[in-house]
Amino acid sequence: MQRLTDEPIDFAALTDSVRSTDSGAVVLFLGTVREMTHGRRTTALDYEAFGPMAESKLAEIETEACRRWPLDRVAIVHRVGRLELGEISVAVAVSSPHRAQAFEAARYLIDTIKESVPIWKKENWHDGTSEWVHPGLESPALESPVLKTTGLESKRGPTS
Amino acid sequence: MKLDVRLFARARDAAGAERVTVELPEGASVADLRAALAAQSANLGALVPCLLFAVGTDYADDRVQLSPEADVACFPPVSGG
Numbered sequence: 001m002q003r004l005t006d007e008p009i010d011f012a013a014l015t016d017s018v019r020s021t022d023s024g025a026v027v028l029f030l031g032t033v034r035e036m037t038h039g040r041r042t043t044a045l046d047y048e049a050f051g052p053m054a055e056s057k058l059a060e061i062e063t064e065a066c067r068r069w070p071l072d073r074v075a076i077v078h079r080v081g082r083l084e085l086g087e088i089s090v091a092v093a094v095s096s097p098h099r100a101q102a103f104e105a106a107r108y109l110i111d112t113i114k115e116s117v118p119i120w121k122k123e124n125w126h127d128g129t130s131e132w133v134h135p136g137l138e139s140p141a142l143e144s145p146v147l148k149t150t151g152l153e154s155k156r157g158p159t160s
Numbered sequence: 161m162k163l164d165v166r167l168f169a170r171a172r173d174a175a176g177a178e179r180v181t182v183e184l185p186e187g188a189s190v191a192d193l194r195a196a197l198a199a200q201s202a203n204l205g206a207l208v209p210c211l212l213f214a215v216g217t218d219y220a221d222d223r224v225q226l227s228p229e230a231d232v233a234c235f236p237p238v239s240g241g
Contacts, residue, residue: 031241047240050168050233054240056217078240090241110241118214118233119240120169132170134236137210 002058002076004049004119009077009088018073023095027102029110031090033083041126047080047089050118054078057117065094065109069101076109078119089121161186161228163193168235171211174203184226191222193232210236 001017015028033045062074072095079089092109096102113119124130131139163182167175182196190213198208213220214233226232 048169049240050166050214050235053214053217053233114238114241116219116238117240118168118212118235118238120235121239122169132173132236133239134170134210135239136237137170137207 001074002055002062004051004054004078004080006079006081009079009091011088011091011093014075014077014091015093017075018093018095020072020095022097023072023102024097025099025102026093026095027099027106029090029092029106030088031110033085033087033089035085037123040123042085042123043126044085044124045083045089046122046124046130047078047083048120048122049078049080053118058113061109061112061117064112065105068108069096069105071096071101071105074105074109076113078113078117080119161188161226163226163228163230163232165193165197166233168233170236171204171207171234174207175201176203186228188226189222190220190224190226193226193234194222197234207236212237 011028011030015026019026035042058076062076065071065074075093077091083089092106094102094106120132122130122132161184163184165180165182167178167180172178182193182200184192184196194208194211198205211234215224215230
């Protein structure tokens, strides 16, 4: 099971949803909004997703985890929208007969989600600035006034 | 052919639009689209080498050939979690 939501994540219900009498182990991972990053203070994060592709990729990742480990159940929920400090941005719950597989699968799932699912976070810093987090890209000086045009088409031309 | 490309996150903010229309020759690839975006938008230009592309709900690398009906999205590296 995997989905996106703009509501707070009920991690207790999510954890319960993967429990079964076939399982001897349940692992839950929660990603939560951290206040301090490299000495800078965050006030909130905004999460945005390319919804259809994000849900499709989450399903693929879940299928791959179930191929690699003998899992009983998997549940993944990722939040979108504005999140305040301490709120849960992502929850991954995994059950399996034995703990090693559940730990390994949960680690694989969250690592792969962070690498490949089209979801982005924007830091809203305490100093009033904000910036998208894009690993491998420098922070721009460009959280600047956005050009309100009808799109790039308007700038196309022989001199561009 | 004219392609309508959806933008996300910093790419959308940089372009100032959720979608851009790009004119490409028939049979163009994702690499051609990347070059066209760089030529078309100075604001997007700096991001272009790092942009990822998707057709439908799958990632598309630079070799993928695009059709006029392709549902194309374009975005910088992901940061969920």
